[in-house]
Amino acid sequence: MYIILVYDVNVSRVGKVLKTARKYLNWVQNSVLEGELTEATFRALQIDLERIINKEEDSLLFYVLGNQKYAKRQLMGIQKGGEQWIY
Amino acid sequence: MYIILVYDVNVSRVGKVLKTARKYLNWVQNSVLEGELTEATFRALQIDLERIINKEEDSLLFYVLGNQKYAKRQLMGIQKGGEQWIY
Numbered sequence: 001m002y003i004i005l006v007y008d009v010n011v012s013r014v015g016k017v018l019k020t021a022r023k024y025l026n027w028v029q030n031s032v033l034e035g036e037l038t039e040a041t042f043r044a045l046q047i048d049l050e051r052i053i054n055k056e057e058d059s060l061l062f063y064v065l066g067n068q069k070y071a072k073r074q075l076m077g078i079q080k081g082g083e084q085w086i087y
Numbered sequence: 088m089y090i091i092l093v094y095d096v097n098v099s100r101v102g103k104v105l106k107t108a109r110k111y112l113n114w115v116q117n118s119v120l121e122g123e124l125t126e127a128t129f130r131a132l133q134i135d136l137e138r139i140i141n142k143e144e145d146s147l148l149f150y151v152l153g154n155q156k157y158a159k160r161q162l163m164g165i166q167k168g169g170e171q172w173i174y
Contacts, residue, residue, distance in 0.1 A: 004091075004150065004158075006093055006116065006118070006119055008116060008117045008118070008167050008168075009164075028148070029093065029095060029146060029148050030095045030146075031093070031095070031118065032093050032148060046163065049163065050163065053163065053164050054164070055163070055164045055165065056164075056165060057164070057165065058164045058165070059116060059117075059162070059163075059164045059165050059166065059167040060162070060163040060164055061115070061116050061119060061160065061161075061162055062160070062161040062162075062163070063091065063150075063158045063159070063160055063161075064158065064159040064160075064161060065152075065157055065158050065159075066157065070152055070153065070157035070158070071091075071150045071151065071152050071157070071158070072150070072151040072152075073148065073149070073150055073151075074148075074149040074150075074151060075146070075147070075148055075149075076133065076136065076137065076140065076142070076146075076147040076149070077096075077140050077141070077142045077143075077144070077145045077146045077147055078142065078143060078144065078145070078146050079146065080095050080146040081095075
C-alpha cells in the first residue's frame, strides 16, 4: 500500500513526529511524507505516532492508496522542505 | 479526476489561497483540500492559484487521482480546520 501522510501537530512535537515518520516514509514537503509500506509496517508507523502525538491537539491525515501509480504528484511553486524527490 | 491539494504558502496569502481553492474543492484539514474536478476545472483552479501565489516562496502540492475510490482517508487525532467531512 502507498501512504501519504499530512501532519498538523503542535510545534513542540513537530520534530519528533517528522523524525519518526521519516523512518518509514519519504519526506516530500514541509508537512507531507509518502511511501510504500506493508500493512504491518503501516500499523507499526501508526503505533509509533500514537505514542508521540496528543490526540486532543494534533492531527494526522493518512491517505491510503492501493498503489503509488494511482496518484500523480504535481508541484506549483517551490519545493519547501522535504528531501530531494526521487520520482 | 480526484484532486488532493496540500498548500504551504506565506501567511499573507493563506486566506486568498484557501478562499480560491474552496471554490473548487472541499476543505478537509488546515492546509488540505480535496475534490472531484474535470480536467478543465482543474486547469481553471491552477490558473487562479498561479495568479495568487509567489512561485519563489509558496508551495502547492497536488495529488491527481483517477478516482476518489483509489484513496482511503484515515484520521489520527483531531480534525483541525476544514469543514465537516461528508464521507
